[in-house]
Amino acid sequence: MRQLRMRHVVRNIVEKSDGSPQPFVGLESIEGNAGRLSADELPIKSATDSLRHQKGDVLFSKLRPYLAKSLMADRPGTGTGELLVLRPTPQMEPRYLLYMTLSRPWLEWAEMTSYGSKMPRTSWDAIAECPLWLPSFQEQRRIAHFLDTETARIDRLRASMIDALSLLDERDRTTIDNVFRDGDHSRQIRRLVAKWIDYRGATPTKTEHGVPLITAGNIFNGRVDYGRSPEFISENDYDSWMRRGLPRSGDVLLTTEAPLGEVAILNDPAVALAQRIILIRPHQALDAHWIYWYFRSPLGKSELLRRATGSTALGIKADRLRSVPVPVFDDAEKQQRIKNLEIGIKSTLRLRSPIGRQLELLAERRQALITAAVTGQFDVTTGRGADLS
Numbered sequence: 488m489r490q491l492r493m494r495h496v497v498r499n500i501v502e503k504s505d506g507s508p509q510p511f512v513g514l515e516s517i518e519g520n521a522g523r524l525s526a527d528e529l530p531i532k533s534a535t536d537s538l539r540h541q542k543g544d545v546l547f548s549k550l551r552p553y554l555a556k557s558l559m560a561d562r563p564g565t566g567t568g569e570l571l572v573l574r575p576t577p578q579m580e581p582r583y584l585l586y587m588t589l590s591r592p593w594l595e596w597a598e599m600t601s602y603g604s605k606m607p608r609t610s611w612d613a614i615a616e617c618p619l620w621l622p623s624f625q626e627q628r629r630i631a632h633f634l635d636t637e638t639a640r641i642d643r644l645r646a647s648m649i650d651a652l653s654l655l656d657e658r659d660r661t662t663i664d665n666v667f668r669d670g671d672h673s674r675q676i677r678r679l680v681a682k683w684i685d686y687r688g689a690t691p692t693k694t695e696h697g698v699p700l701i702t703a704g705n706i707f708n709g710r711v712d713y714g715r716s717p718e719f720i721s722e723n724d725y726d727s728w729m730r731r732g733l734p735r736s737g738d739v740l741l742t743t744e745a746p747l748g749e750v751a752i753l754n755d756p757a758v759a760l761a762q763r764i765i766l767i768r769p770h771q772a773l774d775a776h777w778i779y780w781y782f783r784s785p786l787g788k789s790e791l792l793r794r795a796t797g798s799t800a801l802g803i804k805a806d807r808l809r810s811v812p813v814p815v816f817d818d819a820e821k822q823q824r825i826k827n828l829e830i831g832i833k834s835t836l837r838l839r840s841p842i843g844r845q846l847e848l849l850a851e852r853r854q855a856l857i858t859a860a861v862t863g864q865f866d867v868t869t870g871r872g873a874d875l876s
Contacts, residue, residue, distance in 0.1 A: 494615035496579045500544065500572040504565045506535040512566035514548055517556040520850060521642075522585050524558065537565035538572055543581040545573040547588050549609045552597035553715070557588040571611055580624060582631035583861065587619060590858040604695065605716055620863050630860050633867035641853045648842050648849075655835050655842075662831040663784040666824045673812035679778065682768040684732045685743075685805045686760045691720045691728045698725045703742040703763040706749040709783055711740070720759050728759055732766070737775050739767040741782060744802030748791045750782040765805055773818060776825050781813055 511532035518525040548556035550569040575584045600613030697719040734756045742749040744763045769775045781787040795801040859865035
């Protein structure tokens with residue numbers, strides 16, 4: 488097994504599309520850490536700024552490389568300029584290159600050589616110097632075949648667990664929906680709300696440090712998630728940007744566009760809110776929880792969609808939001824229904840947590856297996872080598 492630099496056995500192809508309709512690979516088309524498409528079919532596009540690739544090329548996302556978005560093309564086509572088109576020389580088996588780009592050393596090198604804090608990117612110049620261990624071509628084929636078999640086995644286990652999580656998701660949706668389905672009558676949401684704040688306008692200037700900024704993309708699955716790259720605005724900008732009103736703990740945050748209808752209850756008020764978020768401050772804390780769960784229910788989401796407008800991205804304006812009907816019960820009944828609902832959600836969470844942990848362990852084992860095989864720590868012929876437990 489020889490130690491080489493990537494540039495000795497791989498070429499970076501930069502060939503612009505001629506504008507003819509072609510299957511198009513976007514970053515959203517590639518499933519992270521999996522080496523496959525995230526959808527069954529690729530869209531057909533005529534983008535002249537896209538990059539062409541051939542069957543057998545490996546496409547690796549240079550944008551946020553820690554997401555491990557890599558794919559071996561199974562047909563000619565084009566892709567976004569955020570992809571590196573890596574074409575192996577005759578010395579390298581294409582599937583082996585694919586697994587190389589999913590291995591820990593490659594991803595660590597790509598992340599280490601990235602530049603930019605908010606949207607880090609690596610480059611071919613940096614990737615070209617990545618060291619690799621290259622066995623014979625026949626050994627590369629054996630390794631690739633072994634990994635095809637073993638990762639497929641892991642993926643089948645993961646798929647069964649994901650199916651189980653989908654069933655739990657459906658159980659949660661039913662539990663939430665049942666809370667609101669048998670109300671005697673409804674009341675427009677504006678009657679439950681003391682204050683609305685729509686932070687619509689120009690986006691404030693982002694900074695490296697300062698006041699955390701919550702964007703519409705940070706509100707997901709009922710909570711605020713800043714992800715790996717939180718955004719900030721300066722304290723000076725905060726004073727002017729939030730002049731419409733400062734948030735408080737217990738306020739409900741609802742996204743009005745891209746995505747529409749994500750909702751969360753604010754726990755930490757020391758934040759700034761970006762556009763495409765409406766702050767809803769109900770008259771009482773009980774109504775905050777009632778509104779929160781309502782917009783997480785299928786019934787609440789359908790009411791939002793009925794009032795949404797837009798040709799390219801669905802959105803809802805504050806004046807249309809105020810007329811959304813919310814099922815009404817007396818406070819004691821609402822409190823009991825919320826209590827029963829949260830008990831049901833916690834019960835599902837207890838089932839969900841071990842499945843989520845098993846998925847994490849399978850993902851870790853998958854990458855460890857790939858890493859061990861392409862770095863020579865594991866003999867795929869004898870099955871002996873690195874401890875992957």
